[in-house]
Amino acid sequence: MNPNPAPSLPDLMKSLGLRQKPGWVSRLPSGLAAVLTNRKGLAGLVILTLILLMGLFAPLLAPYDPFHRAGPPSAPPDFDYLLGTTRLGKDVFSQMLYGARASLTVGFVAGIAATVIGVIVGISSGYFGGRIDEVLTFFVNVVLVLPALPLIIVFAAYVDKASPLVIAIVLAATGWGWSARVIRTQTIALRDRDFVLAAELLGERKWRIILIEIFPNMFSFVVGGFVLGTIYAIIAEAGLEFIGLGNPASVTWGTMLFWAQRNAALTTGAWWEVWPPCIAIMVTAAALVLINFSVDELTNPQLRAARNARRIRRYLRQRNRSPDVF
Amino acid sequence: MRFLVQRLFFYIAAFMVAVTLNFFIPRLMPGDPATMLFISLHGKMRQDQFAALKRSYGFDGSLWDQFVAYLGKLAHLDFGISTINFPEPTSSLLFYAAGWTLFLVGLATVVSFAMGIFMGIYAAWHRGGFFDSVFTPVNVMLNAFTPAIVALILFYVFCIHWRVFPLGRAHGLDDQPGWTWHYLTVLVYYAALPVASIVIVNFGSWHLGMRNTMINLLNEDFVVLAKAKGLSDRRIRNQYVARNAILPQITSLAMSMGFVLGGALITEVVFNYPGLGKFTLTAIQSRDYSFIQAQLLILTASVLIANLISDVLNVIFDPRLR
Amino acid sequence: MSSDLIAPMPLLQVRNLTVDYIGENAIARAVNGIDFDIAEGEAFGLAGESGCGKSTVAFALARLTRLPGLVSGGSIRFRGEEVLDFGPERLRKYRWNEVSFVFQSAMNALNPVMRVSEQIMDTVRAHQPKATGDEVRARALEMFDLVGIPSRRLDDYPHQFSGGMRQRIGIAIAMCLNPRLVIMDEPTTALDVVVQRDIIEQICDLKNNLGFSVLFITHDLGLMIEFCDRIGVMYAGELVETAAADQILTAPRHPYTRALGQSFPPLTGPRRRLEGIAGSPPPLSALPQGCRFSPRCTSAVALCGIEVPTLQTDPQTKGQVACHLAQ
Numbered sequence: 001m002n003p004n005p006a007p008s009l010p011d012l013m014k015s016l017g018l019r020q021k022p023g024w025v026s027r028l029p030s031g032l033a034a035v036l037t038n039r040k041g042l043a044g045l046v047i048l049t050l051i052l053l054m055g056l057f058a059p060l061l062a063p064y065d066p067f068h069r070a071g072p073p074s075a076p077p078d079f080d081y082l083l084g085t086t087r088l089g090k091d092v093f094s095q096m097l098y099g100a101r102a103s104l105t106v107g108f109v110a111g112i113a114a115t116v117i118g119v120i121v122g123i124s125s126g127y128f129g130g131r132i133d134e135v136l137t138f139f140v141n142v143v144l145v146l147p148a149l150p151l152i153i154v155f156a157a158y159v160d161k162a163s164p165l166v167i168a169i170v171l172a173a174t175g176w177g178w179s180a181r182v183i184r185t186q187t188i189a190l191r192d193r194d195f196v197l198a199a200e201l202l203g204e205r206k207w208r209i210i211l212i213e214i215f216p217n218m219f220s221f222v223v224g225g226f227v228l229g230t231i232y233a234i235i236a237e238a239g240l241e242f243i244g245l246g247n248p249a250s251v252t253w254g255t256m257l258f259w260a261q262r263n264a265a266l267t268t269g270a271w272w273e274v275w276p277p278c279i280a281i282m283v284t285a286a287a288l289v290l291i292n293f294s295v296d297e298l299t300n301p302q303l304r305a306a307r308n309a310r311r312i313r314r315y316l317r318q319r320n321r322s323p324d325v326f
Numbered sequence: 327m328r329f330l331v332q333r334l335f336f337y338i339a340a341f342m343v344a345v346t347l348n349f350f351i352p353r354l355m356p357g358d359p360a361t362m363l364f365i366s367l368h369g370k371m372r373q374d375q376f377a378a379l380k381r382s383y384g385f386d387g388s389l390w391d392q393f394v395a396y397l398g399k400l401a402h403l404d405f406g407i408s409t410i411n412f413p414e415p416t417s418s419l420l421f422y423a424a425g426w427t428l429f430l431v432g433l434a435t436v437v438s439f440a441m442g443i444f445m446g447i448y449a450a451w452h453r454g455g456f457f458d459s460v461f462t463p464v465n466v467m468l469n470a471f472t473p474a475i476v477a478l479i480l481f482y483v484f485c486i487h488w489r490v491f492p493l494g495r496a497h498g499l500d501d502q503p504g505w506t507w508h509y510l511t512v513l514v515y516y517a518a519l520p521v522a523s524i525v526i527v528n529f530g531s532w533h534l535g536m537r538n539t540m541i542n543l544l545n546e547d548f549v550v551l552a553k554a555k556g557l558s559d560r561r562i563r564n565q566y567v568a569r570n571a572i573l574p575q576i577t578s579l580a581m582s583m584g585f586v587l588g589g590a591l592i593t594e595v596v597f598n599y600p601g602l603g604k605f606t607l608t609a610i611q612s613r614d615y616s617f618i619q620a621q622l623l624i625l626t627a628s629v630l631i632a633n634l635i636s637d638v639l640n641v642i643f644d645p646r647l648r
Numbered sequence: 649m650s651s652d653l654i655a656p657m658p659l660l661q662v663r664n665l666t667v668d669y670i671g672e673n674a675i676a677r678a679v680n681g682i683d684f685d686i687a688e689g690e691a692f693g694l695a696g697e698s699g700c701g702k703s704t705v706a707f708a709l710a711r712l713t714r715l716p717g718l719v720s721g722g723s724i725r726f727r728g729e730e731v732l733d734f735g736p737e738r739l740r741k742y743r744w745n746e747v748s749f750v751f752q753s754a755m756n757a758l759n760p761v762m763r764v765s766e767q768i769m770d771t772v773r774a775h776q777p778k779a780t781g782d783e784v785r786a787r788a789l790e791m792f793d794l795v796g797i798p799s800r801r802l803d804d805y806p807h808q809f810s811g812g813m814r815q816r817i818g819i820a821i822a823m824c825l826n827p828r829l830v831i832m833d834e835p836t837t838a839l840d841v842v843v844q845r846d847i848i849e850q851i852c853d854l855k856n857n858l859g860f861s862v863l864f865i866t867h868d869l870g871l872m873i874e875f876c877d878r879i880g881v882m883y884a885g886e887l888v889e890t891a892a893a894d895q896i897l898t899a900p901r902h903p904y905t906r907a908l909g910q911s912f913p914p915l916t917g918p919r920r921r922l923e924g925i926a927g928s929p930p931p932l933s934a935l936p937q938g939c940r941f942s943p944r945c946t947s948a949v950a951l952c953g954i955e956v957p958t959l960q961t962d963p964q965t966k967g968q969v970a971c972h973l974a975q
Contacts, residue, residue, distance in 0.1 A: 006666035006721025021673040142340045149588030150625040157618045158355040235472040239592050242474045266482050278475045285470035309715045310454045324711045325553050326544050547756040555771040556740040645805045
């Protein structure tokens with residue numbers, strides 16, 4: 001009287017191809033575990049770490065001084081100059097390494113600053129509500145709606161030779177809007193949860209409630225905002241320096257492109273002045289995007305559930321059945 | 327309706343913020359345009375010339391007087407005299423260049439939105455399949471590239487290496503402007519690569535946004551109900567899922583306008599397209615302050631109008647807002 | 649068994665139904681081999697705490713198990729046919745023509761950007777492609793009449809209706825093809841008591857007029873006793889007792905059912921001390937050995953913690969109970 005008995009749980013796991021979580025994974029904090037178990041996120045993290053190390057150890061790894069002439073002008077890549085030299089004779093490879101330092105620093109500083117501003121504004125707006133919320137939301141919306149680049153152009157035109165640090169500050173000042181909006185939504189959702197109400201009733205001070213109860217629960221959103229902010233900063237910085245708004249004397253991937261354009265590198269065939277910084281920016285951006293994929297899965301568990309969908313569908317197909325709903 | 331009026335007030339307020347910023351940034355920096363010019367000319371300027379210059383830039387009198395004068399000029403669409411193309415007023419240059427930029431951006435936005443949305447719908451519907459596992463990450467990564475790079479690559483490959491597309495400009499020197507079929511084809515031909523570089527960078531975000539929103543919707547009760555009711559897959563996909571998923575994308579459309587304009591500026595520089603970007607670059611290099619400030623206002627106005635259009639679209643598509 | 653040969657074939661026969669939820673590295677068995685029948689024209693209620701698996705059963709019966717859920721075993725026979733073996737075409741005819749579903753929250757069950765009339769009409773059109781536009785619209789009007797919503801509101805959007813009316817629209821959609829079994833997953837939980845009463849009475853009327861069976865899922869035992877003919881009680885993914893509605897509180901045979909009864913205050917009669925059930929249901933990842941209720945059961949004996957009790961049918965009352973102590 002037991003038609004079609006279901007397989008035992010271990011048997012079912014085997015037929016689906018599921019494996020137990022390896023011990024070391026469960027000992028990690030859930031955020032880190034999520035990034036490491038997602039193949040795309042892991043790849044992104046590895047690439048980013050490599051580039052970070054490149055930039056960090058630039059003084060040790062660079063064979064020449066990137067700011068001064070190191071060899072014959074416009075020399076194609078060979079053993080002495082791994083990536084050739086620019087029109088002015090500077091070593092492209094050394095510039096790449098130092099450029100990594102500068103570009104990544106600007107990217108991360110701007111990203112962190114934008115995220116910090118966004119989190120402060122978002123949490124205050126969401127938690128305190130009322131008038132503060134109205135005023136802050138207005139500013140968030142303004143920052144989101146006004147186009148950043150024209151504003152930065154006006155600013156940079158008057159500043160004259162903006163150093164990478166100044167660019168970082170300006171980028172942070174224009175890029176905090178999205179983080180603020182997302183954090184505000186999350187704060188509002190968390191503010192009414194029981195554990196926050198309990199802390200308030202117990203008489204906890206406001207800042208403690210924010211720091212200890214609310215903030216840890218939206219950590220994945222903060223990280224997501226930071227990753228996106230950094231991507232925006234790296235791209236925007238390269239773009240700004242490319243059109244000449246930065247300090248042409250500094251060495252970043254963006255200024256390398258600026259000089260390449262100035263020297264008509266593409267038309268004269270000096271491809272080595274153009275492609276290395278291009279590829280470097282593309283790879284860094286790609287790495288951050290991959291990391292963002294796993295952060296996305298963290299903040300949106302639905303996407304993670306979709307991963308198993310394929311396995312279940314295959315299992316059903318093997319038994320000549322179809323999934324009920326998608 | 328009330329919703330639209332509210333949004334309109336917000337946009338006017340935002341525009342006022344831009345106008346105010348535009349006024350204050352130059353005045354917060356050390357020096358003013360007149361002094362800058364004075365220095366660059368190595369002091370070869372008479373006192374009355376200097377004073378006249380200062381007045382024409384609006385830097386004389388108290389701060390409040392300056393602000394009032396500034397607003398007055400704006401109301402008359404008087405952006406000052408351009409220094410690069412003296413004595414051409416800035417406004418005529420501005421509107422000419424803005425026209426080209428808006429043409430480029432408008433075309434690029436329509437194309438990338440349409441491409442991205444359709445690819446996103448397909449990827450969501452066949453999620454986990456070949457298209458989704460390959461193209462979704464690829465498109466998203468393209469989205470992270472700076473427009474400068476994509477523009478450079480396209481320029482190199484299609485303009486220099488394989489001379490398929492022209493090296494710059496919006497139309498050939500001999501082409502007569504007018505509403506002829508020939509002229510329109512010429513326009514599209516010259517705009518093809520700049521539009522392509524903007525599209526390549528932008529369509530990934532529509533793809534991902536639409537795909538993720540649709541996947542989230544697939545678990546909603548009303549979608550499950552649609553499937554239970556026995557409706558065809560196509561009807562469920564189009565009328566139940568996509569029609570709901572597109573609403574947040576329309577909102578994002580508005581938010582992304584600022585970003586697209588930024589990318590367009592850089593693309594114009596690479597392709598020598600006579601839009602605001604190229605003119606702004608020249609303006610920066612020659613310190614044409616009137617133009618630089620004017621471009622901010624024009625671009626801000628365009629973005630705000632685009633936002634308003636997106637709000638109108640939202641009201642049309644979402645019955646809950648009516 | 650002999651009783652099967654005498655009684656008419658039940659409309660729905662569920663045997664050993666098992667539904668699992670597939671996680672990243674583990675599987676949770678939400679429903680563990682349950683058996684029950686529903687006769688023609690009968691209202692069968694499935695009661696239990698949140699998380700006991702009753703909604704999962706409801707979805708499984710209508711073949712609406714959402715990923716990552718999976719029906720891993722058992723059989724569901726509708727008028728003798730095995731529902732789990734239905735291919736896509738047969739499934740389309742099964743769902744909505746023969747079995748339909750009413751969701752818990754009508755707010756989420758209606759497409760917010762589509763007119764309500766359209767949501768009824770596309771169903772009719774999908775199953776009766778030969779029907780003309782007028783016929784389809786007439787049917788929609790008929791359904792609105794049936795559930796008591798004025799016909800002039802037929803072309804409104806879902807957000808323009810109140811919660812109660814939206815639930816009625818959900819019922820109207822469920823009825824539009826005259827199904828034989830309507831599965832209702834907590835249809836009144838999201839509504840206030842007055843509206844609840846209305847809706848239940850409406851469903852009763854419809855049932856008496858059209859003669860369909862109902863599978864009624866809720867955690868409100870009192871509501872269920874009024875409305876249903878027979879009730880099944882679920883605990884931690886298993887069916888622990890089924891009995892006639894008037895017996896379930898007056899003559900409960902399973903300790904859990906007894907404890908449930910004692911946690912309901914009677915409206916009349918002497919005041920009585922309420923007793924909740926100490927503890928909470930076991931997590932699916934750490935199920936106790938033997939009977940799943942034994943850790944919280946006040947009458948548990950040593951055997952309860954070792955051997956799993958099976959569902960036994962009482963030949964007299966036709967009720968079933970899974971308890972070592974009820975034999």
